[in-house]
Amino acid sequence: MTITLWNNIITLIVCRITEVTVINKQKFLAELGKLLTFMYEEDRQIALGLYENMFDTCANEQLLLQHLGTPTRQAVMVARSYNSGERKLQISSDSRSGEDEAQDPQYISVIQNVERAFTARYGNTQQEEVSEDQISLFETFDFITAPEEPSAEEPEQTSLFDLLDEPAESFIRDEPAAEEAAAEETEAAEEPFEPEQAEEPLIEEAAEELPEAQEEAAPEEQPEAKEADFVEYTLEPVQPEEPEEEAEEEEDEEEEPERIPTVRKVKPAMLLLYILLAIPAIVVGTAVLLVPTVLFLLAATAAVILGILIVSFPFGGLTVFADIMLVLGVGIIVLALGFLFLWTFVWLIGGAIVGHIQGVIRLGGKLCYKEVPVK
């Protein structure tokens, strides 16, 4: 147990280090894809598509990566805005109403907010073409931009919720205070991008993305308070809205075909005809079945009385042990037959006669009624 815990901690630390130090678009999207497995597949593809589009439209990939931070951070943001239960209801209601203009789910707006925040902060980098004679600001960051093949030793993050179970401090990196970050933000458009920004905190980004964080991120507040807000934003325990059992039940419900409500309508002529035929059939059938029933009752009574007489006889009238055994054997057989006749009588009364009547009534229900779908 302890070894497994330590292994998980080490794995997470290694993941975090690899995320921070070496990352590019493909790696970011791959990691994000793994972390968003809690979403429905369609939503996951949409979210990944939005992030990919963000990368495609952005000329400066590294700047965008710095803005986005780690895939874990983005996954937490999406997870906070994603409610699988509501999402399912929304999908079903959209499909039923057939409206083309379905309301965008919340997680899409969150991702779009991230993109807007990036655009607002760094300007539109979409159309910026760097001429060959210009010096790239990021040429020195070969260790970042160099595409790395994913190593086999890299541990896999199987679920976002594994990461969400971490203590809150694990999500916070060593970051400067929010005021310093705000000051840097104002200078960001003018000043060249510096390597230290690779480790820049993402507090101000979170403040832009969440309205409540914007309200609380006033410049006069203390840095500690802002950091607390950020912690509250990013590290609130995100629980899966639906346990696995509920999800399975819902899947089962989905698999069941929808039943069309129907109403039973009587066919009057058929019902009248059937009643006329069924009453004599029940009477005759019951009478026929009553004959063997009564015979079995008589036989059972006679066998039981005879068996009792036979069994009781040898104890008073016989002296030879062999004779006693013989008579006892006969008496037991007669009693057994009497018991069998008695049970047959009960079965004829409770099973055959009642079953016959119920069968006739059930047949009438099938023949004289029809199922009509409710309009």
Added chain:
Amino acid sequence: MKKAWKVILIIVLAAILAGVILIAAGYLTGADTSRIYEGMDQRYQLANKIEYYKNVSDEAFSSIFVFGSPSEAAPQN
């Protein structure tokens, strides 16, 4: 109902098997049916009862066949 039938049949078959075993054991150890019949006759007067039921059945049959028994009604050559 099928389970009840199974239980009843098992009980009945077991009782019949026990009876057959007792009868076989009685015969093997020297049981005599005439001796048993005598004992029963002494206790229940079986001979008298059998004679009584024979007479009753004969009277009943004679009343059913108004013209006498089929053997009596047949023309004699």
